[in-house]
Amino acid sequence: MDLDDLYQEIILEHYKEPKNQGTVADANVHVEGRNPFCGDEIRLTMLVKDGRIVDVKFTGSGCAISQSSASLMTEHIKGKTVDEVKELFKEFGHLVRGEEHTHEHIHDMDELSAFQGVSAFPTRVKCAMLAWNAMKEGIEKELEKYGE
Numbered sequence: 001m002d003l004d005d006l007y008q009e010i011i012l013e014h015y016k017e018p019k020n021q022g023t024v025a026d027a028n029v030h031v032e033g034r035n036p037f038c039g040d041e042i043r044l045t046m047l048v049k050d051g052r053i054v055d056v057k058f059t060g061s062g063c064a065i066s067q068s069s070a071s072l073m074t075e076h077i078k079g080k081t082v083d084e085v086k087e088l089f090k091e092f093g094h095l096v097r098g099e100e101h102t103h104e105h106i107h108d109m110d111e112l113s114a115f116q117g118v119s120a121f122p123t124r125v126k127c128a129m130l131a132w133n134a135m136k137e138g139i140e141k142e143l144e145k146y147g148e
């Protein structure tokens with residue numbers, strides 16, 4: 001199995017059996033994301049408390065890239081601080097756009113690396129970023145309430 005096969009495997013696994021499906025009951029962040037080019041949809045709920053992502057869940061429909069990216073994202077941001085998540089957002093963006101960057105938080109064997117192949121298909125970058133953009137928008141709205 002070469003690296004591309006391994007990456008495809010990770011994406012398909014998360015598409016078939018997404019993690020953190022559903023709605024966080026006591027969520028203070030509700031956000032939706034749409035990618036009209038592909039018909040992808042994501043509904044994200046999060047509980048953000050004391051600058052940390054306490055819980056996160058999503059529901060959605062669309063292509064394998066968009067849904068598996070959402071699934072992997074929830075796994076990687078849960079329990080992290082807002083600052084860590086913002087850093088991860090930046091690094092994931094660099095990764096899927098194929099930009100040269102030192103990935104401090106995304107290590108070689110990290111499953112998020114599975115999406116680096118997306119950079120060869122610019123139209124799919126929107127699919128991979130859908131959940132991430134929604135997450136960032138949701139967090140920023142929530143923080144604005146406290147004037148941070």
Ligand code: ZN
Binds near residue numbers: 035038064066
């Ligand atoms: Zn898509």
